Amino acid sequence: MTKRIDFNCDMGESFGMHKLGMDEEVIKYITSANIACGFHSGDPNWMKKTVDLAIANNVEIGAHPSFHDLVGFGRRSINATYSEIKNDVIYQIGAISAFLQNHPLQHVKPHGALYNQALINEDTAKAICDAILYVNPNLILVLLSGSKWAEIAKSMGLKIALEVFADRAVEPDGTLVSRSKKGSVIHDIDTVVERSIKMIKDGKVEAIDGSIIEYEADTICLHGDTPGAVDMAKKLKNEFENQGIKITKLKEIINE
DSSP states (O other), rough: OOOEEEEEEEEOOOBBBOSSOOOHHGGOOOOOOEEEEESSOOOOHOOOOOOOHHHTTEEEEEEOOOSSTTTTTTTTTTOOOOHHHHHHHHHHHHHTTTTTSSSSSEEEOHHHHHHHHHHHEEEEEHHHHHHHHHHHHTTTEEEEEOOOHHHHHHHOOOOEEOOOOSBBBTEEETTTTOOTTTTTTOHHHHHHHHHHHHHHHHHHHEEETTTOOOOOSSSEEEETTTTTHHHHHHHHHHHHTTEEEEOOOHHHHHOO
């Protein structure tokens, strides 16, 4: 049986005159773009540019909502209430959707601390899920493979996509290694490619302590702001094809 994988990347994270990432190059190799909605980065002009870029390259679009934390790039946890999180996510989905016109939004993938907090905090997880159900229950929620959040979302009736990360190290419990720790981001291209193929074909990944974790993957993420991201994206795409892994749009994997 041919293995299939969606290839996603966080995009549109520039702000004002400050440009971040190589979106114009990375977009050539992916199938799904998670576009910043203005709370951790991005602004109306960059949102419009990134939406247009995705459509021009036949890449599906997802909302990339965050805690309201421009200064910390959405990587700082905020002690927000259930309603605040729900309404912030609704607002951000609405913001990116306004630029799509007749083009459908495919998915929602929370960013940074909001994503990580949902892995360990049931109220945060449910607030995000409720926000998606409020806006459009047909949207796909992208979340970490093997997490309790995945179980919560499924129990609430959401469509979910299980995500793994090409360029991020993981803890023995499957969560991402904090960016404050050495080795949290993997920079060696060959290592990124080797572990990505193993996650997709074998459903396994080596944690930072050397233990082996089982992972199921519908989509794999490469961060566009990781140094060398363009070369990584290109090599990943080539090696996936060489290994018989079919890069497939997320909606075609989840909705079948």
